[in-house]
Amino acid sequence: MADALSEFKKYVFPKDYAELKDYPLRIHLISASPKILPMLSGKSYVNSLKDLERLKVQVHLNVAVQSYDGLTVKLSNGKMLKTTNLIWTAGVKGTFSKGLQPDIVRRGDRLEVDAFNAVIGTDSIFAIGDVALMKIDAYPKGHPMVAPVANQQGTHLDKNLLKPKNKWQPFIYRYKGSLATIGKKSAVADFGTLHIWDLIAWFLWSTIHLMSISGFKNKIMVGLSWASSYFTYDKGNRLIIRK
Ligand SMILES: Cc1cc2nc3c(=O)[nH]c(=O)nc-3n(C[C@H](O)[C@H](O)[C@H](O)COP(=O)(O)OP(=O)(O)OC[C@H]3O[C@@H](n4cnc5c(N)ncnc54)[C@H](O)[C@@H]3O)c2cc1C
Known part of the structure; x- marks a missing residue:
């Protein structure tokens, strides 16, 4: 999310929101844990931080969000961030039917x-x-x-x-590796002791995700759509009304 917003400013603002192209958008990534993407190995983690730095995302680790009143984010280290936009990505909860103990x-x-x-x-x-x-x-x-x-x-x-x-056999999870994209041209990948990063990891991420899409036609359509948006940076017209 943080890297996508950074690229949004760089590539989409100038095209679709020309009046906002010089807007001083700052992106802060706040995490209460000591590491972002905790499943990554040390090497991949360092590379992911470098990528975020390149994208001008400010990373705050070991810091929790304590409160937000719509204007100010209060952090556990006493710092305050003034913003009208807070995107909350922590905490996925299950939903289940009533009646269970x-x-x-x-x-x-x-x-x-x-x-x-x-x-x-x-x-x-x-x-x-x-x-x-x-x-x-x-x-x-x-x-x-x-x-x-x-x-x-x-x-x-x-x-x-x-x-x-x-x-019946008990379930055993077969861990096949971890992949994460950071921005449009970079990713990190861990497969046991093998670490891949940058553009090669990004292509690997894309290929694996493309292969996971069901149906040959869907794979081709999505692949072509990705290739087009990768080279043109054009995601289609997002604006409905304009002066
Ligand atoms: C933003 C985001 C990014 C992610 N990125 C990755 C990633 O890069 N790689 C990765 O491996 N995983 C990723 N995940 C996690 C991954 O999406 C989940 O682990 C995975 O989807 C879990 O599958 P599931 O079938 O258990 O649940 P879900 O995919 O959540 O499916 C549950 C389904 O149940 C339906 N449902 C809920 N309640 C009811 C009800 N009462 N009756 C009927 N239907 C109901 C829901 O609508 C939903 O369709 C990401 C998750 C999020 C939120």
């Missing part, structure tokens, strides 16, 4: 499940993906809330449900 609802409103994704205390209710909290030694706080976990749990549960219960 409240004691199976854990942090972030996730439902505690056993190794087969069955909601604790039930034998015919299953939860997968973000809303499921499976506590195992490798992930005592539950698996990360990312798409590969949701996909793998879905496929795994599907296979289990087609078999008699005594043949």
